[in-house]
Amino acid sequence: MKTKTNHKMNTLVKTFLWLQMAAILLTTAISGPVAAAIVAPFEGVVQGIEDFNPVFDPALPGGSDPVGLNILGSGSGIATNMGRFTVTWDFDVMFGVDPSPG
Numbered sequence: 001m002k003t004k005t006n007h008k009m010n011t012l013v014k015t016f017l018w019l020q021m022a023a024i025l026l027t028t029a030i031s032g033p034v035a036a037a038i039v040a041p042f043e044g045v046v047q048g049i050e051d052f053n054p055v056f057d058p059a060l061p062g063g064s065d066p067v068g069l070n071i072l073g074s075g076s077g078i079a080t081n082m083g084r085f086t087v088t089w090d091f092d093v094m095f096g097v098d099p100s101p102g
Contacts (some may be wrong), residue, residue, distance in 0.1 A: 048075020048087070055092060060061050068094035 050073035054066035074088040 031102025038040070042080060042082075044077055044082070046075050046077035048073055048077075055094070066095070068092055 050071060052069045052071050055068040055070050057067045058062060060067075070090070070092050072090050074086070076084065076086045078084050
């Protein structure tokens with residue numbers, strides 16, 4: 001009798017898990033196009049500071065020209081539908097690098 005009860009419980013649990021997964025996938029599939037269709041105006045002001053440092057290639061001899069710039073920045077602002085915000089960024093700009101693939 002215990003085996004039959006365990007088997008029924010296992011089947012019930014598996015069925016319940018599959019139903020939960022199906023509900024999540026269905027919700028995601030339905031909400032994706034609807035969320036993408038909503039267009040909200042985005043206007044605002046940002047104020048910040050930026051600093052840059054030269055990037056040198058360690059393989060080249062000392063005193064060589066920089067091969068790029070490291071840009072560091074931070075700022076704050078206010079925007080519609082978002083309110084006040086702060087932002088930071090840190091990226092490299094490399095000179096003479098072709099960004100196109102292949």
